[in-house]
Structure formats: structure tokens, C-alpha cells
Amino acid sequence: MTQQNSFLGFVHRRRRGAELFLLILALFVGIGAYAAVGLGVEGEVPADIIGYGGWLAALTIACHVVVRLTAPYADPVLLPVVAALNGLGLAVIHRLDLADGTTFARQQLVWMTIGVSLFALTLIFLRDHRVLQRFTYTSGLAAIVLLLMPMLPFIGVQKNGARIWINLGPVGMQPGEVAKVLLVVAFAGYLVLHRDALALAGRRLVFVDLPRGRDLGPILMMWLLSLCILVFQRDLGSSLLFFGIFLTMLYVATERPGWLVVGASMFLAGAFLGYKAFSHVQVRVDAWLHPFDDFYGSGNQIGESLFGMAWGGLLGRGFGQGSPSRIPFAESDFIMGAIGEELGLTGVMAVIVLYGLIVERGLRAALVCRDAFGKLMACGLACVLALQVFVVIGGVTRLIPLTGLTTPFLSYGGSSLVANWVIIALLLRISDQARRPVPDLSQDSDETSDAETTQVVSLR
Amino acid sequence: MNKPIRTMAMFCMLLFLGLLANVTYLQYVAAGDLNDASKHPENRRVIEAAFSRERGAILVGRNAIAESKESDDKYDFQRTYSNPFMYAHVTGWFSFYSQSGIENTQNSVLSGDDSRLFVSRLVDLVNNASPKGGTVELTLDPDAQKAAFDGLFQNPELGNDVQGAVVALEPSTGKILAMVSAPTFNPNKLASHDLESVEVEDKKLNDRADEPKLNRAISTTLPPGSTFKLVTAAAALETGDYDADSMVPGGPSYRLPGTNTSIGNGGRACGTDKISMTQALEQSCNTTFLALANELGQDKLRRQAEAFGFNDTSLEDLKGQAQSVFPTEEISDDFLAKSGIGQQDVRATPLQMAMVVSGIVNDGVVMRPYLVDEVRSPDLDVLDKTSTEELSEAVGSDSANELRKMMVAVVENGTAGVAAIPDAEVGAKTGTAENCSACNDYAWFVSYAKKDGKDVAVAVMLQKVQLSNAEIAGGKLAGPIAKSVMEAVID
Numbered sequence A: 001m002t003q004q005n006s007f008l009g010f011v012h013r014r015r016r017g018a019e020l021f022l023l024i025l026a027l028f029v030g031i032g033a034y035a036a037v038g039l040g041v042e043g044e045v046p047a048d049i050i051g052y053g054g055w056l057a058a059l060t061i062a063c064h065v066v067v068r069l070t071a072p073y074a075d076p077v078l079l080p081v082v083a084a085l086n087g088l089g090l091a092v093i094h095r096l097d098l099a100d101g102t103t104f105a106r107q108q109l110v111w112m113t114i115g116v117s118l119f120a121l122t123l124i125f126l127r128d129h130r131v132l133q134r135f136t137y138t139s140g141l142a143a144i145v146l147l148l149m150p151m152l153p154f155i156g157v158q159k160n161g162a163r164i165w166i167n168l169g170p171v172g173m174q175p176g177e178v179a180k181v182l183l184v185v186a187f188a189g190y191l192v193l194h195r196d197a198l199a200l201a202g203r204r205l206v207f208v209d210l211p212r213g214r215d216l217g218p219i220l221m222m223w224l225l226s227l228c229i230l231v232f233q234r235d236l237g238s239s240l241l242f243f244g245i246f247l248t249m250l251y252v253a254t255e256r257p258g259w260l261v262v263g264a265s266m267f268l269a270g271a272f273l274g275y276k277a278f279s280h281v282q283v284r285v286d287a288w289l290h291p292f293d294d295f296y297g298s299g300n301q302i303g304e305s306l307f308g309m310a311w312g313g314l315l316g317r318g319f320g321q322g323s324p325s326r327i328p329f330a331e332s333d334f335i336m337g338a339i340g341e342e343l344g345l346t347g348v349m350a351v352i353v354l355y356g357l358i359v360e361r362g363l364r365a366a367l368v369c370r371d372a373f374g375k376l377m378a379c380g381l382a383c384v385l386a387l388q389v390f391v392v393i394g395g396v397t398r399l400i401p402l403t404g405l406t407t408p409f410l411s412y413g414g415s416s417l418v419a420n421w422v423i424i425a426l427l428l429r430i431s432d433q434a435r436r437p438v439p440d441l442s443q444d445s446d447e448t449s450d451a452e453t454t455q456v457v458s459l460r
Numbered sequence B: 001m002n003k004p005i006r007t008m009a010m011f012c013m014l015l016f017l018g019l020l021a022n023v024t025y026l027q028y029v030a031a032g033d034l035n036d037a038s039k040h041p042e043n044r045r046v047i048e049a050a051f052s053r054e055r056g057a058i059l060v061g062r063n064a065i066a067e068s069k070e071s072d073d074k075y076d077f078q079r080t081y082s083n084p085f086m087y088a089h090v091t092g093w094f095s096f097y098s099q100s101g102i103e104n105t106q107n108s109v110l111s112g113d114d115s116r117l118f119v120s121r122l123v124d125l126v127n128n129a130s131p132k133g134g135t136v137e138l139t140l141d142p143d144a145q146k147a148a149f150d151g152l153f154q155n156p157e158l159g160n161d162v163q164g165a166v167v168a169l170e171p172s173t174g175k176i177l178a179m180v181s182a183p184t185f186n187p188n189k190l191a192s193h194d195l196e197s198v199e200v201e202d203k204k205l206n207d208r209a210d211e212p213k214l215n216r217a218i219s220t221t222l223p224p225g226s227t228f229k230l231v232t233a234a235a236a237l238e239t240g241d242y243d244a245d246s247m248v249p250g251g252p253s254y255r256l257p258g259t260n261t262s263i264g265n266g267g268r269a270c271g272t273d274k275i276s277m278t279q280a281l282e283q284s285c286n287t288t289f290l291a292l293a294n295e296l297g298q299d300k301l302r303r304q305a306e307a308f309g310f311n312d313t314s315l316e317d318l319k320g321q322a323q324s325v326f327p328t329e330e331i332s333d334d335f336l337a338k339s340g341i342g343q344q345d346v347r348a349t350p351l352q353m354a355m356v357v358s359g360i361v362n363d364g365v366v367m368r369p370y371l372v373d374e375v376r377s378p379d380l381d382v383l384d385k386t387s388t389e390e391l392s393e394a395v396g397s398d399s400a401n402e403l404r405k406m407m408v409a410v411v412e413n414g415t416a417g418v419a420a421i422p423d424a425e426v427g428a429k430t431g432t433a434e435n436c437s438a439c440n441d442y443a444w445f446v447s448y449a450k451k452d453g454k455d456v457a458v459a460v461m462l463q464k465v466q467l468s469n470a471e472i473a474g475g476k477l478a479g480p481i482a483k484s485v486m487e488a489v490i491d
Helices: A002-008 A016-042 A049-070 A078-100 A104-125 A129-151 A175-198 A213-232 A236-254 A257-277 A279-289 A300-312 A335-368 A372-396 A414-435 A441-448 B002-029 B044-052 B084-091 B101-105 B107-111 B115-126 B142-153 B195-207 B225-238 B277-282 B286-296 B298-308 B333-339 B350-361 B397-413 B474-490
Strands: A156-159 A162-168 A171-173 A201-205 A208-211 B058-060 B063-070 B077-081 B135-138 B163-169 B176-182 B247-249 B253-255 B262-264 B274-276 B365-367 B372-376 B382-385 B390-393 B425-433 B442-451 B454-464
Touching: A016 A049, A016 A078, A049 A078, A049 A104, A078 A104, A078 A335, A078 A414, A104 A414, A129 A156, A129 A162, A129 A175, A129 A213, A129 A372, A129 A414, A162 A175, A171 A175, A171 A414, A175 A213, A175 A236, A175 A372, A175 A414, A208 A213, A208 A257, A213 A236, A213 A257, A236 A257, A236 A372, A236 B002, A257 A279, A300 A335, A300 A372, A300 B002, A300 B044, A335 A372, A335 A414, A335 B002, A372 A414, A372 B002, B063 B084, B077 B084, B084 B101, B084 B142, B084 B176, B101 B107, B107 B135, B115 B382, B142 B163, B142 B176, B142 B474, B163 B350, B163 B474, B176 B474, B225 B277, B225 B286, B225 B298, B225 B350, B225 B397, B225 B425, B225 B442, B247 B277, B247 B286, B253 B286, B262 B286, B274 B277, B277 B286, B277 B397, B286 B298, B286 B333, B298 B333, B298 B350, B298 B390, B350 B365, B350 B397, B350 B425, B350 B442, B350 B454, B397 B425, B397 B442, B425 B474, B442 B474, B454 B474
Parallel strands: B058 B135
Antiparallel strands: A156 A162, A162 A171, A201 A208, B058 B063, B063 B077, B135 B372, B163 B176, B163 B454, B247 B274, B253 B262, B365 B390, B372 B382, B425 B442, B442 B454
16 A cells, blocks of 8 residues: 555645634634524623634634644544534533523533643644554553443442443543543454454355354453443443444454344344343333323423424524523533524534534545554544444434433533544544655665664654 | 445445434424424423414404514513403413414414415515414404493493303304303403413413303303294294294193193283284293194204204304204103293203394394404405305295294384384394293393394393392393394494
8 A cells, every 4th residue: 555655656635724724614603603692592792702712713723733733634624523513512502501591611611622632632642543552451441440430339420310420529520431432442452453363254144254153252241341331320322332333343353244243133132131121221212212102201301302303493493592491401412402493404414414524534534544553443433423423313313212422522521522522633643644645765765774774764 | 444444434424314314304394293282282382482473463343352562571472452351252362371262263374374374474484584473354343242242241230240141143144243251351361471470360260150261152051041932933934834923822821731830921911812923922922832832843843943053063263162952852742842932951052042033034044153254464465255154044035034024023012122223123032031940040132133234133141140030031131232232233
């Protein structure tokens, strides 16, 4: 591949100017939505629009500068899309704040600042994503510890039926969101090493080569871990997400669809067991099938969300003209219901397409990436976003049973926002690596081959 | 690894396409159903929006008796009734919790959702204006309505706690010209945006024993008493054996078949043996019509009553019309005799008795009564005009003529002299019904007037007044009310 590139002389353009232009458009979305919320709810542009807009612009431009300096060849579309989503999410949370008298938007802006800082730190200190391969088992262990933390007696907190929160003094966090990133790193590192063994076919059934029985260990372990999350933390969403992402990466690493067959059957078995054994799963499924049967009970959230989205119709009511605060937890899991009501089908479609762009740009980075670890990691990160978006938006719009996950970049929630900013940083890092021109080794070797026995290849 | 990555890219695209298809279904295809308050009464967004919407006006003549006025509170428009007590039972109320009357039955027009308002909705959509509701023009005659209202409420003789109703119809079309029920209420209080006060007021109204929300003109059925003798007479005429001058059984008393009970005539001049049918009606001779009922038999009497609209409902513009009743199961002869004078098992609404008179005036044809004359767009273009409809041919034209002659005689020589209007043809029939010895007597008065091509049929029913039973007589109490309503229409 490297050979090919240099022969064809194809070099990716940096396109940093395009990124800046798109970022300015994204800022229009974020600040414009904030102003629209003020106009719609209170009839005037918010007094703090300069301060708010300035801060949002500063964060966005800071991201751009960091990318320009540390990852000049990175994909130019990812950052603007994320900035637009984050800005829109802030505006919608602010709109719900005005209705409910809460201050989630202010806190979310703080979280965004932290997220952007971590984004910058990741890009600055992680000059080569392959470094992460060293931490395969470390991050795997860290992920498991994080996932176990909510089960611990003092810091674990049960909220709304799911035990996925930990309480660290003044701040609460959802360790699952951070574990998501660590797990992708761990899977990528593990699978890169063991893909050959796992790719060995066992028995052939109809058209698929099924894996050998003795290779089932890792997938079985992941399956059990997911079931544990479902059972002990009552968190359908994360359980589905973790198993799904492992399965995806396993398939990509081994190129064997047989793993998908095995995994899908295990998933179905797990889902069936979960449905039979646990009332909280049954409640979710019932609320999915008949949201209006128990409208004032278990079906309230999904029912109000459906009413809200139907009320929004094609073009939406406009900010301040609907009643999105009727939906319980509209600022977190159900933010799409609020967007559907006030921005309509148009707004919802725009958001879904933006997510689609992130995912496909991420997969594109995976495609052009030169090393297997990078490919796997980029693919895993992109697919984790895709799955999460599908599971949460599908749940809110009653395509699938509701599972309870945050909507990346939109929902209120610090852990999720910070983790997703880091995911974007990693994707940018991989795409920068993938798109930057191959260092020209020929000239160097001519002049310095005698002087040095080892080549130093500058990455910058 | 690129092949599975491409596969995953396709798979993710499918996921997102699934999401897009599903939201399109939800927010476009299924939205109509979800936003339909009748299918999803728990959808508060729709209810609140409907409540704050600019509804169309309800017009009587040129005046809006119900209209939406801009409001600066939580809801954009306040439903306001300009003459609340007079029209309460017709307009009904438009409250956050419920609607009644025309507000209820014409809701789709008033709210702007009716298919006939499609163009106007489209224009509003293009102009980005909030959709306005259509206007409903009623058949009511404001003068007749006022006369009926004043007759019930501004009458010191009846007292303040009067219960009763007045209905006036235009016989040739079925238009309802007046409809008043007493006691009444203030729909403005139920339409208020102060929802707590609405609940208090609603509870207060519901707890009252005299049921002010009840539209007695269409929902209360009582024994029609002697006014029902018109139906018995009609059945007799229809046999072809009788006309207005035919001699019919009279006499001072009639012993009910199979019993020892005799019913007399209250001292009115009903001869000793045979009298003319005209005289029998003039003097409201019980003996005559008790005997006629038995002679005709239950079937003929029931068929005649049903031809006038008994045992069925006819009004589509208001909900809650009660069926007037003539027994369909076989009854004994003594009961049948008493049914012939509108007692025993016969029940009628004031509207039903007005329809009986209307049929007689309109050459025997009963028209379907209606309240909504025209439906108009927000710009007052007429979108729909109710066409008149024949409900039934109750009697032949000859019988109708004879009945009219007899009703005129009742005014000229009989019990209904109070209703006479100079220069107009006025026919009437009084009634005083008793259901039990201990309860109130009900005073009835039905009449019609014709002058210069205008005609009107009126029924007045007084369910409870402050007078003792001895003082209650249909003609004396209810007659003047009917007269003033008729004058309001024909003058």
C-alpha cells in the first residue's frame, strides 16, 4: 500500500481551510440555535449571547488550532460536524432549562470545555495512535474496573433503575462511557495479535465457516460480561453496545462472517434469557410494543416522546413553541424527542445525517489507515458511535425497545460528552496518520546511510 | 481488513437509513393519528393547543354569540360568550376539560380542522399564519330567542327557580328559531383560563339538584298531557272516518276500561253524550280522547306518534336529544286510554311537541329540525349551507287542514285564548300534565302563528314553577310566553 501511494504520487490534501469554513458554519448552528431559543422562549436574544457565543467560538477555534498544529492531515469534516452537534445540544438543553428552571446547559458547557481540553491533550500527547497498542491489557483491565465501580457499595449509585453511576464527591460520572473507549483500544490490541488464530475456520455450515470451538473463549467471556452488565447494572444499552462492538471488531479483524452468526445467536439467546428472567426487560419491551397502554406509568416517557415528535411534524413547532419538558429526562436520553418536537422531522433528519457523516468519515479513516491496529481502532470507534446512535434514537422513536443510552454530543451528561470528544480526537489522529504523505525514505538513505545505522523518521 | 470495513460501512448506512425511515413514518405518516385527540385523549399537547387556538365564531344573525378573543396569558385566545345565559344550552361551553353543544358538534369547523376548510388551512400554511377556525351561523332568530328567554326568566309569576324550556321551529324548513332552557348557566365561567375556578364552577353546576347544564328543550322528556291530544286527533282524522265536525264521544266522565276509575273534564263544557271533535279539542275534553284512544287502538296511535318523530331522535346538531316515547310493548286498555291524553307512559321533549305542531302547519310534513344554517370560512365565504330534509309525512294534507282549523278554534273559542294575535292566524293547544298526585304539574303550551307568509311553531314547557298545582294551567302560564315568541317571529 505504501509502495502504491508513492508510485502514484497521490498525496491527501490537508484541507484545513475547508475545516475552518465548516467550523464557522457549525458555529452559526450552535450560536444561532442559542439565539433562537432565547427569541422563541423569552422573545428576545439572550443577554449573554456574546459571552456564550464567544466561549463556544473560542473552544471551537482552539480545537481547530490544535488540529492544524498536531494533525494537519486529519479529516476536515469530523470536527465541524461534532461542533455543530455539540452546539445544537447545548441550545436544546438550554431551552429545556428555561422550561424547567434547571441549569444543565451551564454545566454542560463546563463539560464541553473539559471535553475539548481532553481532545486537545489527546492530540498533543498522542502523536501516534500505535502507541496505544502497548496498553492493550492495561486499558482492558481499566475498562473492567470502571464497569465494576458502580457495583461498589459506597461510590456506586442507582439512578432511574440502572446502577451505572458512581459518585465521586461533588461530581457523578457514568464510567461505562469511558470504558467504551478503553474497550475499543483493548479489543483492537488483542485482536490484532490473535486475529490469525481466530480466523481459522472450523466447520462449514450452509455457506458460513463457523469458528473452531476452542476459539470461542474470548467471545464467550464478552458475552458473559455483557450479561453481567444487564443483570447487575440493569443497563440494557451498555450491554448491547459492548457486545455489539466486540462482535463487529472480531468480524473486521478475522474477516469471517461466521463470527457474526455465532455472535448474533449468542445475542439472541442472551436477549431471550434476559426477557424471560428479568422484569425490567419485560417492562421495556411492553412499553415498546404498547406505549399507550400504561401511559401514566412505564409508557409515559416513550409516549410523550412520540406525541412530541408527532406534534413537531415536518418542520417542528420552533424553539419555545412546543412542550418538550413534558418528556421526562428530555435533556439526556430523550433529547431527540425534544429536537423532533421543536425542530421537526427536518431537524431530526439533519441530526441523523450528521451522525452518519461522523461514522462514515471514521470508517473512511479505517479504510485508508496503513496499520491493522489503527484500522481496527478506527472501525471500532466509528461503529461504537453508530451503534449507540442507533440504539438510542431507535429507542426514542420506537424502532426498537428503549435501552437507555446517551445521545452522543447532544445529551446532557459529562462522562458521555468527554468520552465522545476523546473518540473524535482518536479518529482524527488515525486519519491524520492515514492521510499524511509517506515519509520519503530514499533521499535520507542516500546521504546518511553511512553515518547512521538506524534511521530516524520524523513524523512532523 | 478493508472488505469487512466496507461491509460495516454498508451496515451502518442501513442502520441510519432505518432511523431515517422510522422518523419519517413517526413524524409524517403516523403523526396525524398521534395528534388526534379522539384517538389519544392523553395527548395534552393537542388539547392545550386546541384550547389556545383562535376558534371560529358562532353567529346568530350578524352577532357573534361565541368568539375567541386574544388573551395575553398562557393560552393565546379566550373563548367568550357575549350573551352567555341566553344561549348557554345552544352554544354549550368550550372548556379545557370538555365541550358541549355547538362547540362540541361543530368542533371540527370551529377549530379549523374540517375538510371543508382545507383551502383556508393551506393559505394559512403558506402565509405562515396560525390557522383560524371556520364560522358557524345558526338558524336562531335573535328576537324569538330573546322573547323566549325573557318569557322564562323575566316573569315574576314563575319565580326565580323556574325549570322549563321553549322551542320555536320554522315549520316549512325545520329551522330552530328559538331554544331556551331554564335554569341556565354562564359558559364564560367554564371557558375560563383559570382552570381551578373552572373545576370549582363545574362541580357547583353538577351538584345542583335543578341541573342547570341540562338542555330541557331536547333532553327532558315529560308527559305532554293534553297537547298530545293533537296526535290522538291526527290519528283519528287519518283513519278517514272523522273530520273536524264529526261527532265524537263526550260526556262528563269516562270510566277506564277494566277499572273503577273514572276521569272527568275538570268542569269544562264537554256535553252530555256526543260533541264535535272541534269542541272536544277546544275544551280539551279528556273523555273524548280517552275514548278515541281505545277506539283507535295502540297500533294506530303509536304509528301516528312515530310519524311525528316519537321513539326516535332527529336533531343532529346537538348531542343529548332524548327520544320521546310512545309505548311499543302492548299495554292494557286503561293505560292506552290515558296515553291518548298524553299521560301514563307517553313522554315528550319540548322539541318533539314543537315538531308535532310544525308537521300540522307544514301540510302534514315534518321537517328535520336543525340549528346550523351555514358553515363559513374564516373570511366568511359560505362553504356549506344545510339543506332542509323531510323527516316524515305525518298526516295527509286534508287532515293537517282540519287540525289547523281545530287549533285555531282552540284559540278563538277554547282554552288557549291568551295566544291570540291580531291579524294573524294562530292555533294552539294547552296541556297540564300530572304524573303523580304529590308532584308538580307540568304546564305545556304548543301553538303556531302564520302571517304574511311567515310561520312559526312553538312549544313551551314549564316543569317547575313557584305556583301551587291549582294555579298551574298550561294556557295561563305558558301561553303568554308562546305568544311573545310567535310575535317576535311574524312581526
